Amino acid sequence: MAIIISIANQKGGAGKTTTAQQIAVELSVVGYRIHVIDMDPQASFTQWYRHRRKQGLNSFSVVTIPTGLLIEDLSELKQRSDLDIILIDCPGNIVDITMAAVQASDAVITPVRATGLDLEATKYMILFVASVMKENKNLRFMLFHNAKHASRRLDKEGEISLVKATKSIPGQRAFILKTAITDTAAVAEAGMTGLSVREYAPKSPSSSQYRKLIMEILECLKPADKQISASA
Ligand SMILES: Nc1ncnc2c1ncn2[C@@H]1O[C@H](COP(=O)(O)OP(=O)(O)OP(=O)(O)O)[C@@H](O)[C@H]1O
Numbered sequence: 001m002a003i004i005i006s007i008a009n010q011k012g013g014a015g016k017t018t019t020a021q022q023i024a025v026e027l028s029v030v031g032y033r034i035h036v037i038d039m040d041p042q043a044s045f046t047q048w049y050r051h052r053r054k055q056g057l058n059s060f061s062v063v064t065i066p067t068g069l070l071i072e073d074l075s076e077l078k079q080r081s082d083l084d085i086i087l088i089d090c091p092g093n094i095v096d097i098t099m100a101a102v103q104a105s106d107a108v109i110t111p112v113r114a115t116g117l118d119l120e121a122t123k124y125m126i127l128f129v130a131s132v133m134k135e136n137k138n139l140r141f142m143l144f145h146n147a148k149h150a151s152r153r154l155d156k157e158g159e160i161s162l163v164k165a166t167k168s169i170p171g172q173r174a175f176i177l178k179t180a181i182t183d184t185a186a187v188a189e190a191g192m193t194g195l196s197v198r199e200y201a202p203k204s205p206s207s208s209q210y211r212k213l214i215m216e217i218l219e220c221l222k223p224a225d226k227q228i229s230a231s232a
């Protein structure tokens, strides 16, 4: 049985597609069987994947479903024994699609930029996830700081306000990931090439940040009693 992970944040441009790209590549190269569902009418993930396929790099499968996905279809996909992870790249600004994806998920990963609007949108996301968790007892929530600027005061204040906001989520089910991804040219450029950041710029600090982030994500997906440390 596969697990379903949604990359979601209703704020546009937070880094959802970029995060989905890194997870899909990095976990598929170490043997996870990944199927990506691009739920965004803009189909950014699919466009990036086309570049990837042209280069003969297709270690996982992608389906584009811009009008939303039926929960029944997701439960069918989940039963497939040839998949480990179904990764859903949710759209920005389309609340219904994100809601349906989150309700069907085992985990939600939310990238957040530390600007006023992004932080406000994320607080709504947290409240929504907390309400879904009342029904969906398996759901875990992971949040991380994307496009971080080390010296900005707003970034530090933003992190503090998000820690407070996640207190509405029951214990051991919300994780603020320790690894932040900084705002770099390597990340922005990789998104235009069909490559992951590690493939595009293996020696860049962003490449090792994503490696650490993905290790943390795998840790948070383990059953609570098997986790080395909880981050929330
Ligand atoms: N850490 C980063 N450093 C530099 N650029 C980044 C970073 N993260 C994302 N970007 C860039 O920001 C833009 C938006 O990122 P992305 O498309 O992943 O966001 P999104 O949340 O999927 O947006 P949408 O809501 O429109 O689907 C892209 O051009 C991407 O390359």
Ligand SMILES: [Mg+2]
Pocket (backbone or CB within 6 Å): 016, 017, 018, 040, 044, 045, 089, 090, 091, 092
């Ligand atoms: Mg996107």
